[in-house]
Amino acid sequence: MEKVRLMQKLQQFSVEELHEKLNNTRKSLFSLRVNAVSTPVKDYSQYKKLRKQAARILTAINGKIKSSDK
Numbered sequence: 001m002e003k004v005r006l007m008q009k010l011q012q013f014s015v016e017e018l019h020e021k022l023n024n025t026r027k028s029l030f031s032l033r034v035n036a037v038s039t040p041v042k043d044y045s046q047y048k049k050l051r052k053q054a055a056r057i058l059t060a061i062n063g064k065i066k067s068s069d070k
Contacts, residue, residue: 003056007059007060010056010057010060011060011063013060014064015064018057018060018061018064019061021057022054022058022061025050025053025054025057026054028050029047032046032047032050
């Protein structure tokens, strides 16, 4: 149910806003990886959560692009 609400929320944003959210998510994932080199990671599930969030944002972007082409 939470995934459905997130996807509905993402559908309300414009493509530019979604690209910005995607960049922020990717930066967070990168900083998590960089910090993991110097300090031990407490919560490994963050990697998976951020990757899935990026994938959902990409899905929303592709859906908006395809719907605007019609």
